[in-house]
Amino acid sequence: MNKNAVLNxxxxxxxxxxxxxxTEPLYxxxxxxxxxxxxxxxxxxxxxxxxxxxxxxxxxxxxxxIIGLSKVNYPDSDVYITPTMKExxxxxxxxxxxxxxxxxxxxxxxxxxxxxxxxxxxxxxxxRIFMADTxxxxxxxxxxxxxxxxVSTALSGYTEYTKKTKLPNFALMKQYVETLGLPVxxxxxxWTPEDLQTAFRLGVWTAVVGTAITRPREIxxxxxxxxxxxx
Numbered sequence: 001m002n003k004n005a006v007l008n009x010x011x012x013x014x015x016x017x018x019x020x021x022x023t024e025p026l027y028x029x030x031x032x033x034x035x036x037x038x039x040x041x042x043x044x045x046x047x048x049x050x051x052x053x054x055x056x057x058x059x060x061x062x063x064x065x066i067i068g069l070s071k072v073n074y075p076d077s078d079v080y081i082t083p084t085m086k087e088x089x090x091x092x093x094x095x096x097x098x099x100x101x102x103x104x105x106x107x108x109x110x111x112x113x114x115x116x117x118x119x120x121x122x123x124x125x126x127x128r129i130f131m132a133d134t135x136x137x138x139x140x141x142x143x144x145x146x147x148x149x150x151v152s153t154a155l156s157g158y159t160e161y162t163k164k165t166k167l168p169n170f171a172l173m174k175q176y177v178e179t180l181g182l183p184v185x186x187x188x189x190x191w192t193p194e195d196l197q198t199a200f201r202l203g204v205w206t207a208v209v210g211t212a213i214t215r216p217r218e219i220x221x222x223x224x225x226x227x228x229x230x231x
Contacts, residue, residue: 010206013045017210029057036062052094068096074109103132103143118146135159152185177203
C-alpha cells in the first residue's frame with residue numbers, strides 16, 4: 001500500500017463518519033453504506049466506519065478511502081476503539097485503508113500498554129496506515145514516537161482526564177500541527193461549517209465530522225433542546 005497516496009486523498013478534505021450503534025434507529029450495514037454513498041455524492045474525501053461488517057458493505061458501495069475501527073467493550077479496560085489484535089486483524093482482512101486505534105494512555109485489555117500493543121501491531125502489519133485517536137497532547141507525542149502515521153483529536157473530551165475539555169479542541173489541533181510533523185486529523189465536536197473552516201485554518205490535514213451529518217436523532221435533539229432553551 002502506498003501510504004502517501006492514500007493520505008493525500010484525504011488532504012484538505014472532509015471525512016464523514018458513518019456509524020450507528022445497535023441502540024440507534026439507523027443501525028445496519030446497508031444503511032451505513034447508503035449513508036456513505038450520500039456523503040460521497042456530497043463531496044466527502046473519505047469515510048470513517050465502525051466494524052468489519054459495515055466496512056465491507058461500504059466498500060462495495062463507494063470507492064473512497066476508509067478509516068476503519070472496531071468498537072468493542074472488554075470488561076477489564078476502558079479502551080473500546082480497536083482494543084486488541086483480533087480487531088486489527090479483522091480490519092486488515094476487510095481492507096480498511098487506514099486503521100484507527102485508541103492511542104490514549106489507558107491500559108488495554110489484559111492490562112497491556114499502548115507501546116507494547118502497537119509494537120506488536122507494527123511488526124505484524126508494517127505497511128498499514130495507522131491513525132492514533134488521542135485525547136491530549138502527551139498522547140500525540142507518544143503516538144509519533146511509536147510510529148503512527150496520522151494523529152487524531154477524536155478522543156479529546158472522552159477520557160476521564162479530559163472530560164471537561166471544550167470541543168472542538170482547537171488548541172490541541174494547533175499544538176499538533178505546530179509540533180508533531182505528522183498529518184493531523186481534526187475530530188470531535190465539529191458541528192458547523194465555521195468549526196470546520198477554523199480547523200483547516202489551523203493547518204490540519206483532514207477533518208472528520210460524524211454526529212452533525214450522519215446521526216439524525218442527535219441532530220433533532222439539538223434543535224429541540226434549542227427550542228426549550230429559548231422559550
